[in-house]
Amino acid sequence: MAYAVKLFSGTHSRYLAEKIAYNYGKPLGSVSMQRFSDGELSPSFDESIRGCEVFLIQSTCPPAENLMELLLMVDAARRASAKYVTVVVPYFGYARQDRKDKPRVAIAAKLVANLLTAAGADRLMACDLHAGQIQGFFDFPVDHLDGTAIFVPYLNSLKLDNLVFASPDVGGVSRARSFAKHFHADIVVCDKHRKRANEIASMQVIGDVEGANVILVDDMIDTGGTISKAAQIIKDKGAVSVRAICTHPILSGKAYNMIDSSVLEELVVSDTLPLKQQSAKIKVLTVAELFAKAIRNVHDHESISSLFINLNQ
Numbered sequence: 001m002a003y004a005v006k007l008f009s010g011t012h013s014r015y016l017a018e019k020i021a022y023n024y025g026k027p028l029g030s031v032s033m034q035r036f037s038d039g040e041l042s043p044s045f046d047e048s049i050r051g052c053e054v055f056l057i058q059s060t061c062p063p064a065e066n067l068m069e070l071l072l073m074v075d076a077a078r079r080a081s082a083k084y085v086t087v088v089v090p091y092f093g094y095a096r097q098d099r100k101d102k103p104r105v106a107i108a109a110k111l112v113a114n115l116l117t118a119a120g121a122d123r124l125m126a127c128d129l130h131a132g133q134i135q136g137f138f139d140f141p142v143d144h145l146d147g148t149a150i151f152v153p154y155l156n157s158l159k160l161d162n163l164v165f166a167s168p169d170v171g172g173v174s175r176a177r178s179f180a181k182h183f184h185a186d187i188v189v190c191d192k193h194r195k196r197a198n199e200i201a202s203m204q205v206i207g208d209v210e211g212a213n214v215i216l217v218d219d220m221i222d223t224g225g226t227i228s229k230a231a232q233i234i235k236d237k238g239a240v241s242v243r244a245i246c247t248h249p250i251l252s253g254k255a256y257n258m259i260d261s262s263v264l265e266e267l268v269v270s271d272t273l274p275l276k277q278q279s280a281k282i283k284v285l286t287v288a289e290l291f292a293k294a295i296r297n298v299h300d301h302e303s304i305s306s307l308f309i310n311l312n313q
Contacts, residue, residue, distance in 0.1 A: 045080055098137075169218075216231065
């Protein structure tokens with residue numbers, strides 16, 4: 001039995017939700033967000049969703065308020081008798097806290113998974129999680145979309161020769177290696193040591209970049225420090241050009257100034273998060289069509305494998 005599909009957006013992701021709805025061929029549903037004077041949120045659906053398959057679109061960055069808004073929307077949908085509730089979270093906040101890397105810290109990604117489960121979500125749809133293993137934190141299906149679907153065609157259009165892919169840290173090697181396999185290119189690694197979060201103490205490049213067009217690959221860019229420093233070191237090692245691909249443009253603090261003053265030819269990002277300001281060096285590719293197709297396939301009980309580019313070919 002097919003249930004009616006209804007798409008709704010949280011406050012923060014309206015810009016992307018409208019594009020997803022357009023690509024899906026269905027207008028966004030109406031939801032009101034009342035805000036009390038102290039900032040407390042109270043969402044309410046302005047139309048019946050009884051027996052419907054509901055998709056709630058909301059990235060969770062800045063994490064706390066947008067996450068709370070999403071949780072309240074899930075709860076409201078459940079209490080309004082929605083048949084299925086899928087949370088569409090293009091950028092999944094708190095994903096960097098996915099393990100205990102030192103004593104007495106929280107595993108925030110698992111906590112967020114528990115909160116979404118407790119609120120009543122039936123399914124999660126996200127793009128380029130910080131670590132694929134985060135899918136295991138959920139006790140319901142997770143559709144983990146891959147940003148390569150938009151980045152590979154763009155890289156092909158550049159027609160660059162002597163490509164080399166680089167990981168800005170050891171943890172991202174598998175991501176860079178997948179791109180390298182697809183383009184039959186070499187890979188280098190930037191080994192960094194941090195003093196503390198968002199502050200790099202030292203970095204060195206492992207591999208040869210002499211005369212190459214280098215593409216740095218990462219899932220997110222926050223302060224821009226790692227990417228900018230990696231690009232400078234790679235350029236100093238003799239690279240012809242350095243570009244960066246980062247799915248989620250968090251870009252906090254002085255990130256825009258850092259990118260603009262860096263040696264990067266361009267920073268290619270997706271629109272899972274909105275840019276806070278424009279930059280001549282930042283190019284934005286949309287994931288709206290990718291998510292619209294995934295929503296359609298989920299509703300039609302079809303595989304979403306066709307939406308992935310096989311980077312191992």
